[in-house]
Amino acid sequence: MGNKVKTAISPTREEDYPMWYQEVVKASEMAEKSSVRGCMVIRPWGYTLWENMVAILDAEFKETGVKNAYFPLFIPLSYLEKEAEHVEGFAKECAVVTHHKLEQGPNGGLVPAGELAEPLIVRPTSETIIGESMSRWVSSYRDLPVLINQWANVVRWEMRTRIFLRTSEFLWQEGHTAHATEEEARQRTSMMLDVYTKFVEECLAMPVVKGRKSESERFPGAVDTTCIEAMMQDKKALQAGTSHFLGQNFAKGSDIRFQDADGKDQFAWTTSWGVSTRMIGGMIMTHGDDDGVIMPPRVAPAHVVLLPIFRNDEEKKDVMEYVNSLAGELRQILYHDRKIVVEIDERDTGGARGWEWIKKGIPVRAEIGPKDVEKNAVFAARRDRTPKEKSSIARSDFINGMVEMLDEIQATLFKRAKDFKDSNTHQIDDKNKFYDFYKSKEGIHGGFVMAHWCESLDCEAKIKEDLSVTIRCIPFDSPEESGKCIYCGGKSQKRVLFAKAY
RNA sequence: CGGGAUGUGGCUCAGUCUGGUAGAGCACAGCGUUCGGGACGCUGGGGUCGGAGGUUCGAAUCCUCUCAUCCCGACCA
Numbered sequence: 020m021g022n023k024v025k026t027a028i029s030p031t032r033e034e035d036y037p038m039w040y041q042e043v044v045k046a047s048e049m050a051e052k053s054s055v056r057g058c059m060v061i062r063p064w065g066y067t068l069w070e071n072m073v074a075i076l077d078a079e080f081k082e083t084g085v086k087n088a089y090f091p092l093f094i095p096l097s098y099l100e101k102e103a104e105h106v107e108g109f110a111k112e113c114a115v116v117t118h119h120k121l122e123q124g125p126n127g128g129l130v131p132a133g134e135l136a137e138p139l140i141v142r143p144t145s146e147t148i149i150g151e152s153m154s155r156w157v158s159s160y161r162d163l164p165v166l167i168n169q170w171a172n173v174v175r176w177e178m179r180t181r182i183f184l185r186t187s188e189f190l191w192q193e194g195h196t197a198h199a200t201e202e203e204a205r206q207r208t209s210m211m212l213d214v215y216t217k218f219v220e221e222c223l224a225m226p227v228v229k230g231r232k233s234e235s236e237r238f239p240g241a242v243d244t245t246c247i248e249a250m251m252q253d254k255k256a257l258q259a260g261t262s263h264f265l266g267q268n269f270a271k272g273s274d275i276r277f278q279d280a281d282g283k284d285q286f287a288w289t290t291s292w293g294v295s296t297r298m299i300g301g302m303i304m305t306h307g308d309d310d311g312v313i314m315p316p317r318v319a320p321a322h323v324v325l326l327p328i329f330r331n332d333e334e335k336k337d338v339m340e341y342v343n344s345l346a347g348e349l350r351q352i353l354y355h356d357r358k359i360v361v362e363i364d365e366r367d368t369g370g371a372r373g374w375e376w377i378k379k380g381i382p383v384r385a386e387i388g389p390k391d392v393e394k395n396a397v398f399a400a401r402r403d404r405t406p407k408e409k410s411s412i413a414r415s416d417f418i419n420g421m422v423e424m425l426d427e428i429q430a431t432l433f434k435r436a437k438d439f440k441d442s443n444t445h446q447i448d449d450k451n452k453f454y455d456f457y458k459s460k461e462g463i464h465g466g467f468v469m470a471h472w473c474e475s476l477d478c479e480a481k482i483k484e485d486l487s488v489t490i491r492c493i494p495f496d497s498p499e500e501s502g503k504c505i506y507c508g509g510k511s512q513k514r515v516l517f518a519k520a521y
Numbered sequence: 522c523g524g525g526a527u528g529u530g531g532c533u534c535a536g537u538c539u540g541g542u543a544g545a546g547c548a549c550a551g552c553g554u555u556c557g558g559g560a561c562g563c564u565g566g567g568g569u570c571g572g573a574g575g576u577u578c579g580a581a582u583c584c585u586c587u588c589a590u591c592c593c594g595a596c597c598a
Contacts, residue, residue: 025559027559056589056590111596111597112596112597175597177596177597177598178595178596178597179596179597184598185597185598236598258598326557328556328557328558330555330556367556368558368559369555369556369558369559369560370556370557370558370559370560371558371559371560372558372559373557373558373559374558374559375559377559386557386558387557388557389557390557391557398557406559409557489598520598521598
């Protein structure tokens with residue numbers, strides 16, 4: 020070992036980032052690969068996190084007038100064909116249902132039978148089937164806007180999968196709205212991106228860059244795709260949420276028409292927006308360290324774990340009494356509209372017990388033994404500090420300071436991530452420097468580069484081919500300034516965000 | 522779909538070349554000693570070696586077929 024600190028996760032981020040990620044997910048017991056190819060099992064520690072995310076987002080959506088609904092998992096093939104670019108975008112990764120029953124096969128096994136007249140696809144996204152409903156719901160401008168969201172699973176048959184980041188089946192939320200005017204639809208698009216930004220920054224403690232996708236990265240069928248991009252600790256970009264302005268493309272495909280106030284027939288303007296379980300992967304890669312996950316308190320499955328320490332039944336009795344009453348008091352406290360969640364882990368598994376909670380990323384750990392009972396104190400540690408940093412805190416201070424401590428942890432995580440992102444974001448104006456910056460193919464390197472771009476698809480494609488670096492977005496806050504395209508030297512008015520991406 | 526590789530207890534893997542009915546570490550269970558701490562000792566449970574067929578007195582080991590998975594490429598973000 021020497022002076023090297025022993026870490027709970029091996030390899031470390033430095034040694035092998037992708038492997039580190041896999042190990043963290045496994046060690047935290049958040050999820051695991053299932054025996055079904057490309058699909059994951061989300062375990063309680065991961066699913067509770069998701070439920071917390073859902074609860075917050077759901078309330079925010081409703082705040083803006085959106086209502087939840089549910090649409091079929093199966094989409095008739097013909098629906099998908101309604102929007103040309105859309106089909107092209109998704110056709111390659113669709114699961115297709117062709118039969119409706121099983122029969123005994125010649126070798127004893129079951130074989131599909133009863134071929135369907137029209138194949139059904141398992142939804143990769145629901146624009147077309149929700150559009151079909153909307154077309155029937157909307158006939159007058161008085162019926163607009165329609166503001167719908169659904170929480171659902173979707174399937175995209177991915178070739179290479181990574182748990183949470185890209186799985187064949189994943190959980191998400193997809194909002195779909197229809198409006199009478201372009202302006203209103205555009206406003207909705209940006210309003211929902213703002214909802215995502217606020218959630219991701221405040222609750223997941225992940226700083227993001229807000230912007231618009233270049234044409235090549237746009238959602239199939241969209242007029243405009245806006246997004247939030249976050250930086251992972253390997254300095255790659257991860258799209259954490261998207262909001263699309265679909266223009267009238269899908270309204271035309273699905274025939275969503277209405278009569279306006281002047282009695283004229285018009286196509287509606289639609290939007291769609293979504294975030295998925297992918298955010299969980301992003302959160303892990305933003306905050307996790309070589310000891311495992313670090314849960315931001317706002318969404319943590321649990322806030323505090325109490326670890327009773329005792330040697331015999333007598334000590335156990337005293338300690339447990341103290342622990343239970345402490346837990347009871349903590350559970351009364353509200354932390355951002357949610358009661359503090361306290362775990363009590365009285366397993367007698369020695370030191371391994373504490374490390375399990377570190378790996379799970381619980382924000383606060385407190386060891387409580389006879390000495391603490393005697394002193395009316397707790398021996399507490401925070402997940403945003405090193406494992407060895409523990410200190411004795413008076414019981415009342417621990418309780419009264421809990422909300423503040425959690426907020427501090429939340430703030431620390433955000434600041435740490437923001438500093439990391441900022442210090443790894445550079446402005447580069449020279450093509451050679453740009454290439455040198457991204458040249459290395461292995462390990463943790465690179466970062467975000469703000470550089471000029473002439474808006475040519477060709478320049479973008481060449482850079483992608485040479486460096487696997489793409490335009491993540493054209494940031495909204497990128498100021499107007501004259502410059503030269505980083506690839507061809509052509510005229511440019513704005514810097515765009517380049518990075519390697521997940 | 523093209524190239525490469527692997528399938529042995531829950532996990533990681535040895536054994537396969539030189540056939541003789543299975544091993545290690547970790548994990549798990551019990552007991553004990555420890556312990557403000559990812560500990561130690563002893564004991565124990567658990568696999569028939571991806572599947573099918575073949576060669577052989579005898580196959581995890583050889584042959585054939587098959588299934589699955591992983592990596593690279595392609596494809597996708």
